[in-house]
Amino acid sequence: MRNKVLFILVHFLFSFQIQAQPTISKVIDLEEYGIRANAFQNASPALAKAIQDAAKYENAVIRFPGGRIDLWPEGAEQREYYISNATESDSIPKIKTIGMLFENISNLTLEGNGTLIVCHGKMVHMVIDHCRNFTVNGLSFDYERPTMSEMEMLEKGKDFVTVRIHPDSRFAIEQGKLIWYGEGWKSRHHHMLRFVPSEETMYYDSWKPFANSQAEKTGPLTVRFKGDFSQTNFQKGDLLTIRDPYREAVGVLNTFSHQVTFEDVRLHYMHGLGIVSQFSKDITLKGVKVMPRKGSGRVIAAFADCFHFSGCYGKIQIEDCLASGSHDDPVNVHGTHLRVVASEGTRLKVRFMHHQTWGIQAFEAGDTIAYVDNANLLVYDRAIVKKARMLSRKEMELELDRPVPKALKEKHCIENISKSPEVLIRNNRFEHTNTRGLLITTRRKVLVENNIFFRTGMHAILIANDCNFWFESGPVRDVTIRNNKFIECGYNSSPDNYVIAIKPETHRFVKGKYVHENIRIIDNEFTVFDTPLLFARSTTGLVFKGNEIQVRLSETFPRKNKPMFSLTHCDEVHITDNHFGGETISKELSLHSMKKKQIQYAPKKEYTLLYGE
Template identity: 50%
Template sequence: MNLTRQIIALFLFFLITFSVSGQVADTIKVTQFGVKSNSYLNASKGIREAIEKCKGKQNVVIQLPGGRIDLWPEDAVKKEIYISNTTENDTLSKVKNIGFFFDHLKNVTLDGNNTLVVLHGKMISFALFNCQNIEIKNIQFDYERPTISEAAIISVSPSAVKLKIHPDSRYFIEKGKIGFYGEGWKSSSFFTILLDKDKDLMRYASFDPFLNSKATRQENRTVLFEGDFTKTNYKTGDVLSVRDPYRDNCGGFITLSKDIVLSDVKMHFMHGLGIVSQFAENITFSKVIVAPREDFGRVIASFADCFHFSGCKGKILIDGCKTSGSHDDPMNVHGTHLKITEISENKKIKVQFMHHQTYGFEAFFAGDSISFVSPKTLKPIVYGKLKSAILINKKEMELVLEGELSNKVKVGDVIENTTWTPEVTVRNSRFERTNTRGLLLTTRRKILIENNIFYRTGMHAILIANDASGWFESGAVSDVLIRNNTFEECGYNAGPIINIMPENHELTEGYYVHRNIRIVNNTFKIFDKPILSARSTKGLFFSNNTINPSNLPETGTNENSFTLTACKDVVIKNNTFNTSWKTNIAAFEMRKKEVKTDIRNSLNK
């Protein structure tokens, strides 16, 4: 009898489950559309047709065949896209080639079946427009010819250096000069970053000594450069990574979409920028790896940032992820300040995108809440709600408020969209091999950074900024918890390890840009003094952290461990310092009593 009841209960459970989900998922196999594993043929048309088959369906699984498939721009979806932090040069086309294009789809799963998708030319791996409840899982993406060229130094002398060019990097020598090219492109500039493989440190470098030398092709992809190398500090084993700095693409793109999940996704190379989420809601990255394929000898996987979130809302979750080998920051979360250029008599406001890499998309929508902000102080002037918002050209929007416009608002002020601001959690992840920062975070909603490893980020492991004069990346934080992380030898190019640095060029007495930041129970392995710097922050708590010396040579600078400018309610207590130097706290534009500390004789001004 008990067994019968259990069977009936199980049947009812499945019946209810299927009723709730609506229906059993349809499975669409891309092999039905001519896509074949390991054929090295262009699968773009078959992939496009398989995804089009999802239209009108409510619960679909698209299944890839496993092995390797190749995608070329020919037969791929082509779409004009303006992407935050990548849009440059008005004279060039913004049409992108997209491998997997999801448009107005719901409840679709792309099951990669661990397929390696190899992109040719410059392509976006996947793009989601106006989608809901989409999962991309168990898939790998790489470029046949990455747009970053790599070369290892195999011998060095004052008058000659020999490089071994990586097999994935195509090059030519013309009239004694080297150049790099790919599928439909050739480099015109040579932005260079060097990886010191012995120390696993990345630093800015210059390719000029090679460009000013005579290049001679030798066997086994080696090139001899004869010239003046007396002022360089190259050594055998170093790896140079070289690219044209122009950003004209991204690795993946998610926009105007909701409830998106990437799980067990590997991005082995991304051109232009990484995975960009732009005005999207509820994004989860679980076990997303940005790193070169193992045993392929490459060191760089991302042309710039790895995970980029611009103007998102809802919840962003990064869990169990890893980034290794990027030419810029592993993660950036921000909004965008637009500047007021005109206020008409009927109270219409014209605003303009200010940074040359960010424009061309709607940054406001009817019903959004906004904040008018002073660009010099970053202090909110008044708040409002939008009745309408229209993109009138690629650089400008026209806004109309609900209700009256305050006479405190003037041309030159900036506006932040406060509706499109996300809650962010980053946990159980590892960030390594970057010459720049680790996480850039500016959002007014809750931020939790826990149980992560930051390994030798060249600059700040965590940067909390906010500006209306440079990048115009907006967001004053109000609830940040950084706990149980390991910061290992970060900031070797430029410290401190954690930098809270809003770009308010005028301080306002009694106003603080950032608030309520707690840094607790972390382990810092440091080679130099600077640990934390903060400006215009109220409620800064640094406690129960352990600071240990590193294996790198101690720099022993005269800099302070903590630098505070115009802060209030700062607590630096109950930390363990195992370093050989004295720990100092420097405070500027503030009273000493605003700092509570148990570090004896440490507070200077």
């Protein structure tokens, strides 16, 4: 009997050991598909074939050759995609040309070996569509002709300027007008930002003086414009960055996928938004750098946001990353409010409202929804989705587990609260952007720590929530912002230049009820050129404690002497144990629609209370 038991035990352990061993990955070596480093030939057809072969295996590794490979539209995959915050009007085509398309693939690793992938024309670098356990490691991406044009201001008079065009920015002079063009495209609309290298700052500016002038080519890369430049802010050495505002593409699309990791990835230029993750679960960005290629002489790497997350869930982790050179926010995490346009019994018809977000399956069976009053952004009821279907690209029908609430009114919205992520943002640097550093609106736990925010043009961190314009949801419930460095942020948004802003888009308040709660801003270092530090509206449980504020007044940046803390309809606010150094500035606490008992602050002798309506 003992021998029999021993035999069964050994057999079980042996069987378990065999089953526990990981499946050996199939290596797909791109050199075997004829893809050679630095060949400057179109690798699109061969790469598409390699991806198809990799999809046949349970586990696979696609091994890149190192060096540079080029992708042209010819032979690349094409698909129709609707992308959050990047789906323009009906007149803009939705068919995307895709450098690398991965559909319904699990357990795949892209082993980059430092390979630089250069795309030609307006291409999406990569799409990860309904994949699981997907890893991108050691790859870099760029454009042969970035859709961002750049030029340096050489000299300026009242009636002329002379500029040097960046070698990557193709241009021509037609009937005295400068036009920008690229591989298969011509820019028709111009959105311009000005970068000041000596300050490492960015400002909104206008192409209009150039459009109204006469252009003359004075050298291979130099152009003189004759016209009225007397009212412009341009200075010698400024870099002007110009793009067509339409977001026909994105850098990387990660859609409806699980366990996706980007590690040691470089994104040197992305057309449209950067890495967009929508309705995906568990996403990790580690050591991802959005920045112009070293030695390129370019300023801008991202046409719009660098890392954008819409309707994602599970956990988002952004660690050891760099966002440098973007025309919009480095990080944006949000859900989407859809407006209720009809209801009957247990059924709702809802509509995408913003012109850049629609066409996406935003709900599925089992999701929990929250009803939101658009006037005050308060949640007043919930339900569970039993069935969901698209009625059109802009409308969905939901069947719920209970009748719609009687409180439902015109313009009220719903949010998918099941698709709301936990967020960790740690050890990153955010710089060279004219807008915010982080936008975060998620009801699950958020930790922002050990990051550097260097001269973001607007708020370094914005916590919003909106049911009337952008329709980006939702409320926050547990946010910790600690051990970060905020260096001279908000310089181009005076007088609203608060370093951190908690600004749900509501101005109708309900007594004792608040949109956001439990936000802790502790043990950070602020270097400021002006008084505004923190703006908060409709927030309870707000702590600003143990922070070091170094005041460094400057003639470079405008000062409006707004209150240091501006609080509207807030409760349980604690502002204590903060330390100030450098030059002396007034410490004012401005309270609106709230009472003194709703705030605790110390030492009281350092602060002045101001009361508004």
